[in-house]
Amino acid sequence: MIGFAVRRIVMAFPTLLAISFVVFMVLHLAPGDPMAQLPMSVPPDVRQRLRDALGLDQPALVQYGKWLVQLFWVEPLVVIDGWTQNSALLGWLPDTHFSDGYQRVISWQSKAPAMQVIAQRLPQTLHVVGGAYVIGSLLALPIGFYAAYRQFGLFDRVSTFGTMLGLALPPFFTGPLMILIFSIWLGWVPAVYDTTLSVTGWDSLKAQLAQMVLPVLVLSVQTTAQISRYVRVAVLDQLRLDFVRTARAKGAGDLRVLTGHVLRNAMIPIVTVLALGVPSVFGGAIITENVFLVNGIGHLLVSALQASDLPLVLTLTFLFAVIIVSCNIVADVLYRMLDPRIADA
Amino acid sequence: MGFKSSLAALSTLMVLSGPAFAERGADGELRIIYWQAPTTLNPYLSSGSKDIEAAALTLEPLARYDADGAVVAWLADEVPTLENGGVSDDLMSITWTLKEGLIWSDGSAVTSEDVKFTYDYCTHPDAGCAHITKFQSVSTVEVTGPRSVIVTFKTPQPNPYVPFVGGENAILQKAQFGACLGAAAPTCTAENFGPIGTGPFVVEEFRPGDVMTMVANDNYREADKPAFATVMFKGGGDAFSAAQAILKTGEFDYGMNLQLAPDVMAGLAEGGIGKPIAGFGPLLERIMLNHTNPDPALGPDERAVVRPHPFLQEPAVFKAMSMAIDRPALVAQGYGPSGKVTCNWLAAPPAVDSDTFACDTQDIAGANALLDKAGIVDSDGDGIREKAGTPLRILFQTSNSAVRQDFQALIKSWWREIGIETELRDIPASVYFGSDLSSPDSMVKFYADVEMYASDFSGTDPQSYLARALCDKAPTPDNQWQGENVSRFCMPEYDALFETLTQTADPAKRAQIAKKLNDMAVENGMLIPLVHRGRQSAHALSLGGVNLNVWDTELWNAADWYRID
Numbered sequence: 001m002i003g004f005a006v007r008r009i010v011m012a013f014p015t016l017l018a019i020s021f022v023v024f025m026v027l028h029l030a031p032g033d034p035m036a037q038l039p040m041s042v043p044p045d046v047r048q049r050l051r052d053a054l055g056l057d058q059p060a061l062v063q064y065g066k067w068l069v070q071l072f073w074v075e076p077l078v079v080i081d082g083w084t085q086n087s088a089l090l091g092w093l094p095d096t097h098f099s100d101g102y103q104r105v106i107s108w109q110s111k112a113p114a115m116q117v118i119a120q121r122l123p124q125t126l127h128v129v130g131g132a133y134v135i136g137s138l139l140a141l142p143i144g145f146y147a148a149y150r151q152f153g154l155f156d157r158v159s160t161f162g163t164m165l166g167l168a169l170p171p172f173f174t175g176p177l178m179i180l181i182f183s184i185w186l187g188w189v190p191a192v193y194d195t196t197l198s199v200t201g202w203d204s205l206k207a208q209l210a211q212m213v214l215p216v217l218v219l220s221v222q223t224t225a226q227i228s229r230y231v232r233v234a235v236l237d238q239l240r241l242d243f244v245r246t247a248r249a250k251g252a253g254d255l256r257v258l259t260g261h262v263l264r265n266a267m268i269p270i271v272t273v274l275a276l277g278v279p280s281v282f283g284g285a286i287i288t289e290n291v292f293l294v295n296g297i298g299h300l301l302v303s304a305l306q307a308s309d310l311p312l313v314l315t316l317t318f319l320f321a322v323i324i325v326s327c328n329i330v331a332d333v334l335y336r337m338l339d340p341r342i343a344d345a
Numbered sequence: 346m347g348f349k350s351s352l353a354a355l356s357t358l359m360v361l362s363g364p365a366f367a368e369r370g371a372d373g374e375l376r377i378i379y380w381q382a383p384t385t386l387n388p389y390l391s392s393g394s395k396d397i398e399a400a401a402l403t404l405e406p407l408a409r410y411d412a413d414g415a416v417v418a419w420l421a422d423e424v425p426t427l428e429n430g431g432v433s434d435d436l437m438s439i440t441w442t443l444k445e446g447l448i449w450s451d452g453s454a455v456t457s458e459d460v461k462f463t464y465d466y467c468t469h470p471d472a473g474c475a476h477i478t479k480f481q482s483v484s485t486v487e488v489t490g491p492r493s494v495i496v497t498f499k500t501p502q503p504n505p506y507v508p509f510v511g512g513e514n515a516i517l518q519k520a521q522f523g524a525c526l527g528a529a530a531p532t533c534t535a536e537n538f539g540p541i542g543t544g545p546f547v548v549e550e551f552r553p554g555d556v557m558t559m560v561a562n563d564n565y566r567e568a569d570k571p572a573f574a575t576v577m578f579k580g581g582g583d584a585f586s587a588a589q590a591i592l593k594t595g596e597f598d599y600g601m602n603l604q605l606a607p608d609v610m611a612g613l614a615e616g617g618i619g620k621p622i623a624g625f626g627p628l629l630e631r632i633m634l635n636h637t638n639p640d641p642a643l644g645p646d647e648r649a650v651v652r653p654h655p656f657l658q659e660p661a662v663f664k665a666m667s668m669a670i671d672r673p674a675l676v677a678q679g680y681g682p683s684g685k686v687t688c689n690w691l692a693a694p695p696a697v698d699s700d701t702f703a704c705d706t707q708d709i710a711g712a713n714a715l716l717d718k719a720g721i722v723d724s725d726g727d728g729i730r731e732k733a734g735t736p737l738r739i740l741f742q743t744s745n746s747a748v749r750q751d752f753q754a755l756i757k758s759w760w761r762e763i764g765i766e767t768e769l770r771d772i773p774a775s776v777y778f779g780s781d782l783s784s785p786d787s788m789v790k791f792y793a794d795v796e797m798y799a800s801d802f803s804g805t806d807p808q809s810y811l812a813r814a815l816c817d818k819a820p821t822p823d824n825q826w827q828g829e830n831v832s833r834f835c836m837p838e839y840d841a842l843f844e845t846l847t848q849t850a851d852p853a854k855r856a857q858i859a860k861k862l863n864d865m866a867v868e869n870g871m872l873i874p875l876v877h878r879g880r881q882s883a884h885a886l887s888l889g890g891v892n893l894n895v896w897d898t899e900l901w902n903a904a905d906w907y908r909i910d
Contacts (some may be wrong), residue, residue, distance in 0.1 A: 031786065033779020037393045038475060044789065044820070044827040046477050053473030053531075103532065110384035110553030111531035112538065120552045184593050191586070191594050192378075192579065195556050293582040293590075295382070295555040303382070303554055308775050 001336060008329045019321045024064045024314055032308035034108050054108055067105065067314060074102040075115055107312040109304065114315040117300065124195050125296030127208075128289070129281045132216045136223025137274060143224065144231025149258060151236060159228065166225030171218050175291035178214045189213050193294040215292040219285055223277075230273045234266040241265075268338050275331035279324040370561045370574030372908035375888075377900075378597040380587040382580020384553040387537040388513045389467050389474045390530060394898075397513045398601060399557060399578055401898035403450075403542035404515035407441050407460065408506065410896035412624075414694045414805040416506045420444060420455065420516060420543060422492075424506075427850075436501035436850055441509065443492040449518055450547045450562045457494045460509065461486045462519035471527035478809070479507055479514050503850040504806040511804055512898035515542070545571035545904035555580060565904065572907035585609065591883045592619040598888045601899055603881045606747075607681020610881070619886055623683040623879040626895035627693040627810065628801040630684075632741075632756075632873040633832040634663055639740070639792045645785070646822045648792055649833065656732040657794060661719030663870035665712035669759040672705055676876055678755065679748040687877035691863040694805050694896075696852075699860040702867060704874075712763045723764055730764035742770040742786075743797035744777040752797065752875070789820040791831050799878055805896055806855075808846060811862050814871055815840055834871035 034054060035047040055063060077099035083090040104113040143163075147156040183191035189210045199205050238244060239262060247257050286298035297316070304312040336342050383399035385391055391400070407421040418424050422442045425431020432439050447455040464486040467474040484499045486508075496508055508514065518541045525533035538551040543566070546559035559576035579597070587600045592613040603610070603621065614621050636658065638651045656662050676684040685692075688702035716722070721732045729736045741757065743749045750771055757767040770793065772786045778798070785792050802810035812818060816835035820828035839862060846858045867874065882899060884891050890906040893899060 031776040031779070031784040032773075033775060033784075033787075036775040036777075036779035042475060043478060043829055046475070048825070048827065049477070050473040050475060053471070053528075106531060107384075107553070111387075111390055112385075112534045112553050116534070117553055120555065179589070179594075184589075187594075190596055192582075192590050192596050194577075194579075195552070196550065196558055196577070290582055291586065293579065293586060295581040299581055300554060306775060307384075308779070 001333070004336065005329065005333050008332065012325045012329065015325060016318070016321055020068070020314070020318050021064065023317045023321075024067070025060070027310055027313055028060050028063070034308040034310070037307055067311060070103060070105045071315065071318070074099055074104050077102065078104060078113075078115070105311050105315050107304070108309045109307045109312070114312045117312065118297070118316065118319070121295065121297050121300045124193065124294050125282065125289075125298070128193070128212060128215045128292075128294050128296065129219060129285050129298075131212060132219030132285075133223055133277065133281050135216060136220035137227055137277075139220070139224045140227035140231055141270075144228040145235055145258075147228070148232045148235035148239065149254075151239075156232075163225040163228050166221045167229075169221070171222065171285070171288045172291065174218045174221065175214075175288055178218060179291070182214060191292065193292045195295055215285075215288050215294055218288050218291075227270075227273065227277070231266070231270055234269045235262060238262045238266045264338065268335060271334050271338060272331045275327050275334060278327045279320060282323050283320055368569055369563075369565070369571065372572040373574060375573040375576045375599075375903070375906065376597045377576065377578045378587045378590055378600040379578065379580055379602065380582050380584055380600075381602060382554045383557065383578070385537050386540055386548060386551055386557075387517075387530075388515055389472075389476055389517075390537060391475055391513075394602075395580070398898050398900055400515065400540065401512045401544070401900045402546045402559060402576060402578070402903055403544045403548055404517070404540055405542060405544050406511055406515045407443075407509040409511055409901060410805060410894070411901075412892045412894040412896070414896045416510065416805075418444075420447060432505050436498075436503060436505065438495055438497045439502075439505040440489070440493060440495045444566070445492070447543060447566060448564050449541050449543060450564050451518075451541050452564055453518075453520065455516070455518075455543060456491050457488045459516055459519045460494045461488050462522070463515075463517045464508070466517055466522060466526060466530070469527040469530075472530050474530075476513050479509075479511075483508050501848070501850075503847070503855065504808065506806075507804065512901065513803065518542075546573075546576050549575075567904065570904045588613050588621075588883055591885060592616050592621070595619070595885060598885045599882070599891065600884075601880075601882050603883055604680075604683070604748075605881070606679075607677065610681065614883075617886075619883055621682070621881060621883045622891070622893050623881050624893040624895040625685065625693055625877060625879040626801055627691070627807070628799055628878040628880075629687065629690065629692050629874060630752075630797065630799045630876040630878055631690065632795050632797050632875060633791070634870050634872060635791055635794050635796075636833040636835065636871075637791075639794060641792075649790060649821055652833075652835075654794070655735045656721075656737055658870060659719065659721070659732060660870065661715050661721060662732070662737065663873065665715045665763055666760060666765065667704060667873045668708045668712040668715070669763045670704075670756060670873065670875070671707035671759065672875060674707075675752055675755065678751055680876060680878060683879040683881040685877040685879070687874050688867065689863050689874055690866050690872055691807050691810065691859060692874070692877040696856045697807055697859040697863070699863045701860075701864045707759070709759070709762050716763060728761075728764065729766045737765045739765060739767045739795055740770065740793040741767050741795050741797070742772060742777075742793040744774040744788075745771045746774070749797060787826075789826050789828070789831055791820075791833075795873075796831075797875070807859050808855075811843060811846065811859060814862070814866050815843060832871050834866065834869070836865065836869060839865050839869075 035050055038047060081096050081099050084093045084096045107114045107117055110117060143159050147159045150156055179191045182188050193211050197204060197208055199208050244257060244261060247261050282297060286302055289296045289298045301316050379395055379398060381395040383396045385396050386400045388397045388400045391397055405419050407419060408416050408424055409419050411417045416424050420443055422444050425439050425441060443455060449455055464480060467477055468480050482498050482502055483496055485497045487495050489495050521536055521541050525536055539548045545562055545565050547562045549558045549560050551557045557578040561571050561574050584603045584605050588603045588605060590596045591600045593616050595618045610621055634657045635654050636652060637649050638654055639648050643651055672686040676686055686705045688704035689699050691697050716730060721730050723730045741753060743753060753769045757769060760767050776784055776786050777788050779787055788796060788798060813829040814834050815830060818828045818830035819833040820826040820831065842858060842862055846855060849855050849858060880895050882893060887909050888906060889909045892902055894901050
């Protein structure tokens with residue numbers, strides 16, 4: 001098992017490097033100009049000078065090489081410096097200044113280090129999109145399970161209708177609808193997400209929960225709908241198998257059959273689906289974030305794309321690739337743990 | 346000064362009349378929403394007006410334009426003029442003097458060294474300064490005393506109020522930005538995200554592309570201002586969600602750039618807790634007519650050079666195209682109260698808005714008659730007119746936007762009625778307005794017959810705008826597409842009259858010449874003006890003191906804003 005995991009992790013490095021090169025070349029060859037957002041009163045020669053200041057006058061491969069060095073050498077140094085200077089764990093070490101004098105990956109729009117901007121956006125993305133994913137998954141498991149157990153029963157029909165509706169309604173419809181009902185008509189919760197709110201006591205916790213309700217609701221409808229369909233099918237597949245009939249023939253009750261025999265086997269495909277869904281949390285939810293002004297990672301990626309902010313787009317997509325590849329590895333490992341029949345290849 | 350001081354007295358009266366207004370920070374939080382979230386607070390490194398607006402709460406220039414477009418002293422003691430000796434008789438220099446006792450928000454004194462430093466910062470050869478044009482006419486900036494600087498120009502400047510004037514040309518603190526010159530400018534993240542200024546508010550936290558929080562400046566020069574203690578400046582979402590947050594849910598007090606369909610805006614405003622406001626600057630939506638032949642058969646290096654266009658320079662053609670357009674319908678469709686019909690290339694300020702042309706009624710019959718009379722008729726019966734055997738087929742390009750695509754569809758149908766066939770193209774804004782030399786679809790390359798966009802100029806003096814019709818400003822492969830005369834209009838008489846403008850100082854005479862230049866450009870088919878566009882903003886009814894300024898940043902007088910209970 002450990003050998004398998006190590007092998008997969010080692011294999012991931014060339015994969016990621018190849019992904020980063022492809023993404024860079026796609027972005028580089030795509031049309032677009034980081035100066036397009038400048039007011040029309042800025043003359044073209046000034047625009048050209050601004051482009052040169054960003055290093056756009058250098059050959060593509062030089063730009064790519066610089067980005068690689070900045071991401072794989074300078075950024076880790078910055079992290080080490082941060083640990084020795086501030087953290088509780090390693091703060092006792094003498095302060096290091098390895099990264100002084102090196103240029104970090106800089107976002108062209110804001111001229112701020114890309115990693116710093118990403119770190120600022122992560123909390124709201126994890127709260128909202130992550131919260132919706134957890135809630136959606138927790139709801140989907142019992143719904144799918146019970147719907148399969150009583151297939152074609154009333155609950156199955158109602159939940160099938162509900163999940164189809166949830167899948168069919170896009171967030172750009174449900175989001176404004178929720179705002180209309182709960183923010184404008186009823187005035188219960190705010191329509192705009194305040195990212196500066198820090199939870200310090202009961203009142204701020206209440207405010208934080210209030211502003212999370214609508215976006216989490218909109219997103220979790222989708223997650224619940226998707227995952228409960230998977231769960232239902234996975235459980236149904238197991239219920240038809242011989243070992244379930246055998247267990248029943250032995251006289252085991254419904255509860256024992258479902259929890260002792262069906263659950264573990266049905267979890268194999270479900271775990272895969274859940275693990276592969278995690279990267280979408282970090283990718284943010286572009287539309288929902290925009291509707292509620294959450295300004296998470298999804299909003300960051302879209303605004304960076306619109307502004308042709310190449311370093312930021314490249315760094316973000318690379319991080320997505322890292323998360324997707326690692327979640328795949330995790331899913332494969334879990335798969336083997338749940339089902340030892342799948343031997344080391 | 347009399348008018349200003351009486352205004353100040355008036356505002357003091359207003360302030361005293363309310364119980365809670367009389368002291369700094371008494372009115373709680375001011376909440377501003379600008380959906381195109383600011384990404385930096387250094388206007389010199391900015392990529393658009395969103396950053397300049399946000400920075401204006403902290404950084405201030407020596408002088409700026411007020412809501413009527415007049416230059417008013419801001420950090421300067423008074424506006425230097427020929428009369429008070431601040432501007433030299435030969436128009437070669439201007440002397441600015443700072444207000445007495447001016448201090449930065451950190452408590453240190455503002456000196457003329459800071460002013461000179463701002464010039465050095467922007468003009469540093471390695472810096473990517475977005476507003477370097479402000480200093481292009483300047484030869485030196487010299488400190489002549491602790492509070493005074495003299496700006497010397499390379500050539501006589503009839504309008505000397507360019508350097509250090511306007512929100513985008515604010516003064517930076519030398520002590521803070523001293524180590525951020527040239528190539529180091531973008532690496533000074535802490536400085537760029539928290540500039541020390543003289544304005545009513547001080548940056549507390551700035552998250553690029555998301556949100557900014559500010560507190561009142563304890564060292565602000567007017568003791569009882571600002572009325573608000575804190576500012577929350579939020580970005581993200583779109584124009585609709587921003588307008589909704591002001592007009593429907595009341596979560597925000599003020600919002601900018603709320604360009605929405607007229608019926609949508611009217612529906613939002615029904616709530617009765619806020620109101621939309623519009624102001625008209627020089628922004629003009631227009632169709633540019635190509636003066637070179639964009640025929641793809643010519644190849645990339647000739648398409649933008651070979652003159653003339655097969656038929657677009659024929660007066661009957663471009664006049665008929667303009668007559669066929671129903672401008673009031675376009676205004677109603679796309680802009681509502683934030684748009685006006687105009688027949689001019691130079692539509693504002695009012696002093697230079699020519700009244701030579703009339704174009705507010707559509708005249709399809711007249712346009713057809715004009716074309717018939719010129720002998721441009723449909724000779725082969727396919728419904729398309731021909732000029733000397735060339736059918737009037739037009740490629741019409743613009744950027745990707747809902748309003749522009751509506752306009753394209755309407756104009757195409759009107760042009761079809763006068764026998765002109767139009768093919769439509771829409772291009773993503775970042776490509777169209779970008780100047781990526783490898784892309785054939787940019788606005789400056791103009792590989793199409795006609796193209797639509799909006800453009801304006803900063804400040805109130807139109808000279809730089811009128812320069813965009815000079816022959817040598819045409820973008821071509823030879824000058825790496827550097828030039829703002831995108832239609833590649835060229836007329837020696839225009840160039841000669843423009844030369845006169847650059848040597849005229851008298852404002853009345855300048856306005857007269859500007860109008861004449863406008864008339865020449867329109868009369869000779871450089872463009873078809875469509876809609877004079879305004880700025881659309883909105884504010885809560887509980888926010889007082891708003892005075893929408895289209896000539897400078899909208900937040901120019903945020904120090905005077907207050908809460909109406």
